[in-house]
Amino acid sequence: MLDLKEIFLKKGFTNEQAEILKEAFLNTRQYEEGDNFQQEGQVCQHIALIVKGQFRYFYHTEEGEVTRWISLEGDFMTSLSSFIQQKPAVENIQATKDCTLALLSKTSWTKLYAEYEFIREFWLRTISYNYIGMEERVFHQIALSAEQRYQWMLENYPRFNQEVPDKYIASMLGITPRHLSRIRAKRI
Structure with missing residues (x-):
């Protein structure tokens, strides 16, 4: 299992920033294989850091379940559009093995975002990275x-x-x- 501060340092945060994030993500929760972090139809209230394990993002379709993405140990995860817009999610996020998550609530995230410039910069980089990745995957599926x-x-x-x-x-x-x-x- 990874140490929270070590994860933040590996992601390029300074020692001081890593300490702030470690304190913010103090709430941890265990998930067993098959447990849902997020279910379609519910509003996502957390950003999580995967300390141990992996989660898959998937949709229910007429043909069955379609996996959109897998988040691995050391990754941040949330149902992004649901978390941002506070609307019901269209996806499910499920543990594919036993997992440990460090959680940060929407309220705590909003407070951190307002208080720290490095959080706003991180969020912009993360959103940009995710958007570009999604754009690439759509292009690849088509072309x-x-x-x-x-x-x-x-x-x-x-x-x-x-x-x-x-x-x-x-x-x-x-x-x-x-x-x-x-x-x-x-x-x-």
């Missing part, structure tokens, strides 16, 4: 082959190939697990 999407994922998110179950990788790529196996077999 690239499954093999190209897989190659891009390997280059940009190498931890996924090591830590994420194949069924979730395949779902994020918009393919079946069988097709993912064929792509991998071609690469050998």
